[in-house]
Amino acid sequence: MLSNQFRITAVTAIAPITWGTTYLVTSELLPPGRPLLAAVLRALPAGLLLLALTRTLPIGSWWWRSLVLGTLNIGAFFALLFLAAYRLPGGVAATMGAIGPILVAVLASLLVGERLTLRRVLAGVAGIGGVALIVLQADAALDLVGVMAALAGAVSMSLGAVLSKRWGRPERARRFGRASTGPVPGLAVTSWQLVAGGLVLIPVLLLVEGLPSGLPDATAVSGYAYLTLVGTALAYALWFRGIGLLPVGSVSFLSLLSPVVAVFAGLFVLGEALSLGQVLGVAVVAASIVVVFTAPNVPARPAPGSATRPT
Template identity: 40%
Template structure:
């Protein structure tokens, strides 16, 4: 349970992305915003790091491109083209995508209850953040959905490959952020040209995104990634849109309607339900072994 609570801090920090990007960062520069979020803090974390072998470096950088490079680029494209709540809502599809990925890649057929719980979160976040007058930008819509796919695949590969036994989480995080950040830098230079002017608001936003929203959040995430299942991690990601909407209410003076409170309840039920189901599934083999042992003793 401690691992779950600690890991939940990462998506809560990620939930600040929409507010910071829309109010502090330069408009219409999603790739530079993504680059400033990932590359500086990644390089800083590698100042005293030891570079691993070519095999491990390729694996970690590949995961970094998915977890950071493509994910950040698509996320900020969606954020700039869609209201933050819409982009967050589409993030609710990640648990379903993670379940389907595990089914295809590992042959782990989802339990009906697990799939139902995952699907429950989508209308929940929809009730929480969608407004009747919303007009969806098709590019932003596709970008938001693909960002979830990129992160789901990156999380899966990170868990499958792991990291060298002698490599600390600090170095592992720095390598992923740097690998993804380099890809973002190339895309930003090609598609957006010169970096933005560093006004006070841009500097403040970039510092928050780099240090708290990325450096700290990803360090926490990668430190707990081996202790939780891919599905658990995906469900915890739902804390990000909940945080985004809550910040909008507190800082922008928004008020939740009864429908939005219903949505919040559905999301929380989905999160809690998945954790309880996972704990029950993990406990079953041990319980079965205990029953067999008891029978043998009895005989």
Template identity: 40%
Template sequence: MINRSWLSVALLILVTAIAPTLWGSTYIITTELLPADRPFIAACLRLLPAGIILVLMSRHLPQRSEWLRIFILAILNFAIFHVLLFTAAYRLPGGLAAVVGAIQPLMMMCLIWLVDGRKPAQLALAASIIAVIGMSILLLSPSSTWDLIGIMAATVGAVLMTCGVFLAGRWRTDMPLLAFTGWQLLIAGALLAPLAWVLDPPLLTLTTKNILGYGYLSLFGTTLAYVLWFNGIAKLSPVAVSSLGLLSPISAVIIGWVILEQSITGFALLGLIAVLGSVLTVQWALAPKKVPKPTSNFKL
């Protein structure tokens, strides 16, 4: 057994938190910079270039026994999930989609309980429930549009991401981190390419604004973010990682406040504080004070 200092744990949490913070820009990038109603194209152009970059950087080919797991994770974490993500972004207000996504830590606790028989920590459970309430106070309004397809897309997307995080943490291998991430992205992008060609309206022209939007989502919102995210999944509790995902809508709110001059006052501010407090509480409740030396880990 080795001791992991609180400083190292806190640093790991902060580095992992960069990923959902970057994801918080997805909605504003989608609505302000990308062509409308092209979820398959948006997902493909976000994933495929990022996968190519990471695979070329890693120069590592998965072993025969690893391909099936990589393929399943590519489907759960990226291919279907990102189509649902952009579908929800096009059809729902960002706030409503975020409230649906806020149930992921609760889903993760239920999944771990069902599969491993481990009951959730009471403090983490209470904090996760408060997070959903706080997110509702922060983001929902009487004018929110309850589009059925958008709600279904956001809900199924939350379920898939929960399963993807859970399985990615269990299926640890000696595969380098860049390869583990890159092959998932590459496979997902390749699967989405023909669907984007057939199902979405063609991109007849790309403006500078469109190119910047797709480039940002691929390089920062995907390449960088998912390397940090999978590194966190390998080393933190899956519930703790899912809780960090709540920083994505918080980031979106702050971006809206800074760029779109949206206000955060009254109950909305109280909701924001409640969500941030719940995230910190979950991290504190689940942070390991003692962890075994890992026998296998992702390598850069």
């Protein structure tokens, strides 16, 4: 019988697995050269949909916390990801992003009291190497601005994940006009972040890309619908649920599944070849995830200034 932790981990892994299909959907279904438009149409409609389902608004400090989390996890992360992808080959950007698990491990030790173990650090280094084998090309060029954007994006999402763990869920919220008590649904907190992140991205979209001149065709609509419903609403709901239930330093390693899925999507859908180095990289990534999730449970130490909150 599967353990409860394994089930939670498997469900959480659906998030990075769906994110791994983003490149394929974007390249095959969406209009070219509109990544920020895609980001806004992913985040804002998904957030509004979840908000309509939960009918719950933040109160008190959760207004600014939602803005902070939405900016880190969605708005700033998507914008920096766009800049990195524009200035760097995709393999370099993905490899830079793979430092996330190590960043999360360090931040989690400082902000939520999770132990910074040698096992987790070594697994993080191995994960970076595995991703590099999967996606990095020998002739990949470096660009300082692109590298800094990729690193800043990794820092942004890592800090957002750790703060999501530290702050947990609020004890009270406002249910469309009336105060409510009891546990606030995780979907509500996810909706607040997605709406905030989408709103943060709108000025960037207007300044960098501008609005499209016409309506999207049926193919693009299907792509946007997939990214909104599956790649964002479902994925982020499962991701933040996993962060609430599992050590955030462990959950972060699941993000390494995204480049693995992207490679296999290209293999099965586009008929791309899989090299021996990529096979080795997949094995290394899988091993790093297994090593982290099979580690003995080490009690977290109290983080400075932290308080217990429901998750």
